[in-house]
Amino acid sequence: VRTYDAAGRLAQACGHRIALAALQPKVVASAGAAIRCLRGLGREQDAQLIARALPDDATRATAEKLATVAPIGARATGDLVVAAHWDAGADLDLTIVTPDGSRVSWMGGRTDAVVTDATSAEREQLAIKAIKRGNYLVEIGRGKSSTAVARGAVRGTLDVTLLGQRRTMQFELTGARAVVGHLGVTLQEQMVDENGTPVYRNYGEPGWDQGRPRPRPRPTRRTPQID
Numbered sequence: 001v002r003t004y005d006a007a008g009r010l011a012q013a014c015g016h017r018i019a020l021a022a023l024q025p026k027v028v029a030s031a032g033a034a035i036r037c038l039r040g041l042g043r044e045q046d047a048q049l050i051a052r053a054l055p056d057d058a059t060r061a062t063a064e065k066l067a068t069v070a071p072i073g074a075r076a077t078g079d080l081v082v083a084a085h086w087d088a089g090a091d092l093d094l095t096i097v098t099p100d101g102s103r104v105s106w107m108g109g110r111t112d113a114v115v116t117d118a119t120s121a122e123r124e125q126l127a128i129k130a131i132k133r134g135n136y137l138v139e140i141g142r143g144k145s146s147t148a149v150a151r152g153a154v155r156g157t158l159d160v161t162l163l164g165q166r167r168t169m170q171f172e173l174t175g176a177r178a179v180v181g182h183l184g185v186t187l188q189e190q191m192v193d194e195n196g197t198p199v200y201r202n203y204g205e206p207g208w209d210q211g212r213p214r215p216r217p218r219p220t221r222r223t224p225q226i227d
């Protein structure tokens with residue numbers, strides 16, 4: 001559903017909400033979401049069918065109330081956030097390739113990924129909530145709706161925030177798709193005691209470990225790299 005919403009394909013998103021309402025007859029929120037999207041498409045009679053299928057008046061009243069509440073838009077936040085801005089008029093799509101080869105974009109790829117402005121002709125944001133160690137690629141490519149006018153060189157800016165570290169890069173897209181960023185996450189080892197507390201002071205000096213268990217290295221810190 002979120003994928004279709006992000007792509008602006010409201011009819012398909014509504015179809016999925018209708019199916020969810022049918023599969024989850026006891027979940028009033030599903031019925032409310034289906035009623036809301038049907039009315040948004042001007043399909044009042046179909047919305048009434050969903051409402052009449054509910055078991056009682058109290059449930060219908062709750063669903064009607066939920067149908068009036070607009071869904072809260074997703075925010076692009078997380079360990080990795082990529083924001084692209086480019087010359088207006090071009091339909092471009094962001095993709096993040098993860099260390100295992102998965103492709104994350106508005107079409108899916110990760111359950112914790114969020115995309116905003118997927119239908120915009122001048123910007124898009126793609127975020128992954130939690131990332132692991134490894135190398136990541138940032139790709140930008142032309143969408144299917146790119147016009148002949150927009151098939152020339154497209155120039156833009158890429159703002160990448162990785163584990164709190166931010167970097168801005170320029171890009172120029174001349175073909176259908178290009179890698180515009182290389183990201184890396186490494187784990188640094190840190191000496192910790194038996195409770196997992198980092199050991200900083202006097203480590204290695206004579207007598208530093210008297211009466212204390214010897215600390216051990218543990219990978220505890222993720223270090224970002226943006227190229």
